Amino acid sequence: MKIWTVMMQILLIHIFLFLAIGLKQLLSIPLPASMIGLVLLFLALFLRIIKLEWVEQGANWLMAELLLFFIPSAVGIVNYNEIASWQGVEIVFIIGISTFIVMSLTAFIADWIEKKKGAHVE
């Protein structure tokens, strides 16, 4: 029964995708349809046009299995011979270092602001 609910809810979420695709073409919004769909679903929940229970289980499944949907793009990397070069190795190295810097500094900045704010309130 749970699988059935999840599937129906994913279909309901698709309606927001189609609405978003339509809206994007109509107004030529420079954002991907999925982002527009996210805003639409949020608004529908916020304005109580749909109930949280109608999409919650389907959304939870989609979010939990998100990595599955990225796998084809990762397989697609084999099509880029440029990566199999010294330059490719260097760029992977750069991405690694840069990602590390972004991750740790973002955490530090967020932590720092939160602590400062906390101190301010006291």
Next chain:
Amino acid sequence: MMILLVTVITYVFYLLTKKLNKRFAFPLFHPLLFTPLLIIIVITLLNIPASEYLDGATFLTHMLGPATIAFAVPIYKHLSILKKYLGLITISITAGSLIAVFSSYGLSLLLHIDRSFLVSVLPRSITTPIAMEVSKEIGGLPTLTTVFVIITGVVGGIMGPSVIKRFAITSPMAQGLALGMSAHGVGTSKAMEYGEQATTFSTLAMIFAATITIVWGKLLIPTLVAFI
């Protein structure tokens, strides 16, 4: 037919990897590293061209759309968090996205990376479809940018837990913002292991990062590119 086959095989390998990952918790078993490796090995052995596999994968790739939309749910459930932390999120992610662009730029200059690679790597820290748009706008190669975005996700997803542990980042807010800012959707999927609050912050970080990076693509990056 191919679509069904590819979907089923990918799903089975993915479940297998998740099991291995749970059992051994070894970075190699990250689903975005080990599953693609398995698939590449299998299609190479069976002499199937990668393009044929990718044609069959349209259903899986399509599901990225609904999966992104699904993240409206945690945001809605934790709306009070968004209101309370709006300023903090804006500052952290503005800084984070600047750091992402400048560190990629600086390191690439340092290692004398070719122009097309350098330009394409700049929007690598944000979600694929927007990264492609920004890449086009700044004169990069959108497909190459996709590759860098995925590498960023894999690397970020793997290093995330060690960074959080090593630097003792205990607040779900900082955990989520760091993961979503540095590794977009893949980081957000990692954030789900840290609870609903971290997931919400990570989702918000991903959305803010994408939006702010569109602005950098118009205002800042063209100036940087002009210096190469």
